[in-house]
Amino acid sequence: MEQPKYKYIYGPVSSWRLGRSLGIDPISSFQKTCTFDCVYCQSGRTEVFSDRREVYVPTEALIHELNSLPEVSVDYVTFAGHGEPTLAKNLGGMIRAVKMIRKEKVAVITNSSLIDRKDVVEDLLLADLVEAKLDASSSESFKVINRPMPEILWEDMVGGLKTFRKVFKGYLALQVMFMASNKACAAAIAQIAHQITPNEVEINTPLRACAVKPLSIEEIEEITAIFRGVCGAESKVRNVYEVKREKIQPFCQPSTERRRGKENS
Numbered sequence: 001m002e003q004p005k006y007k008y009i010y011g012p013v014s015s016w017r018l019g020r021s022l023g024i025d026p027i028s029s030f031q032k033t034c035t036f037d038c039v040y041c042q043s044g045r046t047e048v049f050s051d052r053r054e055v056y057v058p059t060e061a062l063i064h065e066l067n068s069l070p071e072v073s074v075d076y077v078t079f080a081g082h083g084e085p086t087l088a089k090n091l092g093g094m095i096r097a098v099k100m101i102r103k104e105k106v107a108v109i110t111n112s113s114l115i116d117r118k119d120v121v122e123d124l125l126l127a128d129l130v131e132a133k134l135d136a137s138s139s140e141s142f143k144v145i146n147r148p149m150p151e152i153l154w155e156d157m158v159g160g161l162k163t164f165r166k167v168f169k170g171y172l173a174l175q176v177m178f179m180a181s182n183k184a185c186a187a188a189i190a191q192i193a194h195q196i197t198p199n200e201v202e203i204n205t206p207l208r209a210c211a212v213k214p215l216s217i218e219e220i221e222e223i224t225a226i227f228r229g230v231c232g233a234e235s236k237v238r239n240v241y242e243v244k245r246e247k248i249q250p251f252c253q254p255s256t257e258r259r260r261g262k263e264n265s
Ligand code: SF4
Pocket: 034, 035, 036, 037, 038, 040, 041, 042, 043, 046, 082, 083, 084, 111
């Protein structure tokens, strides 16, 4: 197998939400490290559960990779990867480093589990766009879909999202993954989204290879209509089936496949 030239950076990949996105994996561990074990995770089961922030990738090492990139034109530099990005204690330092070196906007894709913590909020405030997950309308459905560590409480996470919205001046996108097990919660999740008031709600369903079947276009359209009815006046609402994606050739295939699977989608 071809050895990855880049250990921490991957892509560019085509994202239905972010356009052309250059990925940075601030965890970059071969074992998936996360606070959740979502039933639909494309990376399989969580191997390392942790809610402790640590330095996984030294900022200097990331700077070295950023400076050795080929010329690449992208819309966003995005922190996301094989695990939860906010577990990186030096996330703020890495965002600052990217902003010194690259001209593009910076996005962070988070599962929202640590968004009630002050140090995490301070780091996320440095981003231009934060895409935050909310798949459940109650503590019970949270445990079924996201299978969090016992320390992570749904109520704290929702409270953290509401507080974050008040202080974050950038673009907040709420991503909701729908499948058969939470389809009936659509109206309740839409009500919570309405209280959070993100700039955008992204309705998704697991289209990449994983253990869960995606919902059909018709089912996702029904859910989208519910969200537009409840929070469409304040938040843009989009769904994964509505957006066309461009085919992009990553500059480093092995590092990209590790984070995104074979189908670069
Ligand atoms: S939060 Fe993301 S990385 Fe963690 S288990 Fe869920 S889908 Fe996988």
